[in-house]
Amino acid sequence: MQERLKELQTEALEKVSQSANLKELNDIRVSYLGKKGPITEVLKGMGKLSAEERPMMGALANEVRDAITSGIEEKQKHLEEAAVHEKLAAETIDVTLPGRPVKTGNHHPLTRIIEEIEDLFIGMGYTVAEGPEVEKDYYNFEALNLPKDHPARDMQDSFYITEETLLRTQTSPVQARTMEKHDGKGPVKIICPGKVFRRDNDDATHSHQFMQIEGLVVGENIRMTDLKGTLEVFAKKLFGEDREIRMRPSFFPFTEPSVEVDVSCFKCGGKGCNICKKTGWIEILGSGMVHPNVLEMSGFDSKKYSGFAFGMGVERIAMLKYGVEDIRHFYTNDVRFLNNFQVHE
């Protein structure tokens, strides 16, 4: 009997090791360990054994059972692992295939520039002021020291709607309106972005509609050096830390003194290249100290208050910064153009 049990163990373990899948393994389990299996058969003969032999044989039978059971379990684990492996191997994908596209749009480049400038000035304590695109002649011109007979406001250059209303030619009327609302009390610190209109035929460098962004600070003791410092911060933020600015005297009816501001060329660093037309400098904006007439007309005492203002064409900034060659691209909205501005800097 003892031998028979040993034989069964060897035989079962042999079959276990040869089994190829879980079903075969289960069959082995049932056939050897089941109620009708050979071990049970063998144990039925226990009655013939002596009282001393019985426990010994019982123990041996259990030993054999355990050996077979653990053999099966071990094999089962092995087979299961193999099955998993096989399944995973079959599930292999080509990870180099393209992913499901998440289609996103993006900011128009003009908005991108405007928001960058807005954020810079908000950080310096400015608020963003907006105003109507159809303006009164008064705010667009008169309040800005451009009286009715001034050559700079020729009918030819503006889109008039009636004699007294027109499409604004600059965002400066927002400054006039804001100052007026302040009721002669400073400080005023605003940045004004918006669309403006000029009577131009559209070509690579002209557009009858374009964007401007202007800034205005009015307070007690606002100095020209403050203008210079502020514009330096601006130029460095927009065009790079290494940039310098240069102020050249100029003329605008609403500022006195007036200056045009150049930034050192961000392409060649000032050595001279195509972008800066070999001068090392690129003109980016006009500015100056607010003309006393403008202050007075908007209700500020020009003896007590002073201020500075600056303004620039957003398209020009974008064209310079991104190397865009034709202003019309901004208004054609070719998706191949717009897609250039996906990257977040």
Next chain:
Amino acid sequence: MYVSYKWLQEYVDLSGVSPEELAEKITKSGIEVEGVETLNEGISGVVVGYVQEREQHPNADKLNKCLVDIGAEEPVQIICGAANVDKGQKVAVATVGAVLPGNFKIKKAKLRGEESHGMICSLQELGFESKLVAKEFAEGIYNFPQDTEVGLDALEQLHRDDQVLELGLTPNRADCLSMLGVAYEVAAILGREVKLPVSGVETSSEKAADYIQVTVDAKEDNPLYVAKVIKNVKIGPSPLWMQARLTAAGIRPHNNVVDITNYILLEYGQPLHAFDYDRLGSKEILVRRAKDGEEIVTLDDAKRKLTADHLVITNGENPIALAGVMGGANSEVQADTTNVLLESAYFIGGPVRKASKDHGLRSEASARYEKGVDPNRVRAAAERAAQLLAEYADGEVLEGSVEADSLSVEPAVVSVTLEKINRVLGTDLDMKYVEDLFSRLQFETATDNGTIIVTVPTRRGDITIEEDLIEEVGRLFGYDNLASTLPIGSATPGHLTPYQNKRRMVRHYLEGAGLYQAVTYSLTNELKATQYALEKREPVRLAMPMSEDRSVLRLSIIPQLLEILKYNTARQNDSLAVYETGAVFLANGSEELPEEREHLAGAVTGLWQSHLWQGEKKPVDFFVVKGILEGLFEKLGVTSAVEFRQSEKEGMHPGRTAEIYLSGTSVGFIGQTHPTVEKEYDLKETYVFELSLKAILEADVPPLQYVAIPRFPSITRDIALVVDKEKAAGELESIIKEAGGTLLKEVHVFDLYEGERMDEGKKSIAFSLKYFDPERTLTDEEVVKAHDKVLDAVKEKAGAVLRG
């Protein structure tokens, strides 16, 4: 203004300052030098030659065989194609080895069998602009005066060994429209003296007053008129140096008399006009406003119809010049002119500008009058011109001038405190320094207890207030020398308004959802302006549009977005989503500004999703775009106030359009564009929306408040309802919500069936209803009770039958 460096040297010592350095200094102190041109750049080897012989080329009709003395041992043979070349001329010869503009090298050549050792040049070939070449040489080679020495450098003889600075003048700096004005500016910059030209001429015993009488009717337009008479002039070419200076300044030489008037215009900035005295038709000058309908033929041979806005010089009867703009053909100085009436006048800008504009006629004179000339140079310019006419036209200057003078000129006196100068500029200058700057400008100054009192010369009419003086100090001190500071004073909080903030969110949201931001024009044509307007109103029209396509302001953004889709579709990008935020304009009556409303519009066409290698292609449909808007409303916290109602709209698909309501007010619409519109724009199925951005951003939204996460389980019940096909899901949802009471927290559609298993005209809509109470676990009975109410309500109010 073009400024000859060599000419400028006559008035200011420029030693040690190269033209380029001068340009840099001028630019930095206020006048932008836009370019420095070297007149003889890239030219060498051109000499004065003498044509000894000329004969017809034996083998070519149009060529001449010339023997030319070029100052070498032997004369050389040159083949020349110019029709005007002839024996006895002094000409410019590009010798063998010479280089002409464009790196054109002259070599020995054989032309139709005859040797040619160089080229006889026209001025154009020597780098002159065609429009600046005197008419007699415009079509051929140039002839030097006979006394020019053979063999000399031809360009030096032409005074082309010079450089020209191009000044870009702002309107306030009209003073620099003259060489003297530039001289004062440069002298101030360099801290050097100005040398004024010396006038003075011997006059004849005859008096000008015996020859001419001057009357000015329009005293306001013409406060000073000075006439001089010069007799017995000999018309001929002006000296080469004068021609060269005119050419450098961009004025074509004519003859000595005309050239002298132009020369003085450049030197003094004072326009002059020379009349042929014998062609005046009277002995009288009368300055008056033109009569309506009166006519004049100007020097350019154009007949011009005048109005009372224009100022004319007349001979007492008829116009002989359009004042300050151009002379008349009837009194023009010609080759046979012997006696000249010279006009030097102070005209006010207004009528000159008007005439110049009305006739599209801008002259060197009108440009100066429009911006204002120096009243104190009127007489000096006339004297200097008379002197030159005596010198270079052999004229006999009659004694005295005849004047009509109602002008009173007082130089402006402007004062400013040193404290203010330093306060505005942010500088720390002392009085002596400031005084010195003004003396460099040759402004007279006096000081009084910290105040500087400046007498501004009349040539600087742009300086009238203290800020103008501050600017003079600032620019001469140099803005480069200013420190950089930031404004000091009370802190101001920088921020966006809630509206601006939300608008940025809207942009980011839509871009994240796949839409590109577009920017388009506010001006459009009548049809596009109104086609998709939310509110039917007359569009705002321009008074004088440049074209029909940009004649009115838009009432809707959609047509421009469709235009973008069309443009891109035509360029193989037929799946695209764009949006724009921007103003639309609602007319408010002609006196008032139109109401500007900010709108949000979008347009989506083609495939919405495609993952091609997985075989997936999903075209855009109504619900894609609606979903985008619903997501936006969620972000704005207005979802519960928004309602989509089936509606019809011009240009839209009649069955696929919804009007969008916010708290019961229409704020926009969404839907498919009408197939005829899609065809017109060559688009695939396209969906659009337009909303009043203002309405949705300014909607009342309760402040953000946390709602606790439910601690108790919810109970879900699904129902499928069979209803008439026309019954809107939204209506059923409202009925369910209303009937479900407070326990019903969520309702959503999860199935729609309209297939063949339904009875004719019916559909099945399935809703999932979620009940819960945040305070406790619901009992079955409570849910049943609420749910039964829902079932009753849909039966009763919508005729719905529960599907088995």
